[in-house]
Amino acid sequence: MRTFSLPTRLAVALVVMALGLWGALFVTRPAAAGAATRTGTDKLALTWVDGGRQLQVDGFAYRPKAVVDVRLGDSPLQQARSDESGRVQVTVPQELVAAGQSGASIIVAGRSVSGASRVLISAVPPRAAARGPVDALPWSIAALAIAGIALGALHRVRSRRTPAPSVAPAGYLSRHRAA
Numbered sequence: 311m312r313t314f315s316l317p318t319r320l321a322v323a324l325v326v327m328a329l330g331l332w333g334a335l336f337v338t339r340p341a342a343a344g345a346a347t348r349t350g351t352d353k354l355a356l357t358w359v360d361g362g363r364q365l366q367v368d369g370f371a372y373r374p375k376a377v378v379d380v381r382l383g384d385s386p387l388q389q390a391r392s393d394e395s396g397r398v399q400v401t402v403p404q405e406l407v408a409a410g411q412s413g414a415s416i417i418v419a420g421r422s423v424s425g426a427s428r429v430l431i432s433a434v435p436p437r438a439a440a441r442g443p444v445d446a447l448p449w450s451i452a453a454l455a456i457a458g459i460a461l462g463a464l465h466r467v468r469s470r471r472t473p474a475p476s477v478a479p480a481g482y483l484s485r486h487r488a489a
Contacts, residue, residue, distance in 0.1 A: 328455035354430035362437040369398040369418040378420035
């Protein structure tokens with residue numbers, strides 16, 4: 311069985327750690343921004359879909375098959391009809407939302423199951439940037455790991471070329487000097 315030298319084992323360990331870190335960062339990508347992350351009976355969920363080209367509006371607990379008004383601030387966007395479970399789902403193109411910057415109010419108004427007025431309000435979430443510094447992080451770490459491995463290999467090659475100086479015990483050379 312062959313054993314590897316310490317520098318080889320360190321280099322392999324660095325590569326494995328770099329690949330593991332890169333894999334962890336690649337797998338754990340952040341989700342798209344949304345005003346509400348969990349949907350429920352009292353939530354209005356706004357999410358950018360289709361690469362930030364459309365805003366999806368989800369409202370819950372409206373009267374089944376009822377007409378619901380969707381507004382951006384005080385401007386009407388469109389009317390929609392709720393489904394059998396009382397869920398309203400509307401996809402609004404970016405052109406219609408362009409007037410409302412992130413933070414503008416989206417209002418969904420209609421009737422609840424009991425017939426009472428039901429109004430849900432949320433803010434337009436910011437669009438996620440297409441690319442950012444987090445996207446370059448795995449590549450930066452990989453480049454640093456490769457550079458470290460290359461420098462270690464270069465050092466090892468250079469240290470093999472130059473002969474090691476003879477190291478004598480302390481005082482040996484002064485006592486055994488040639489006359």
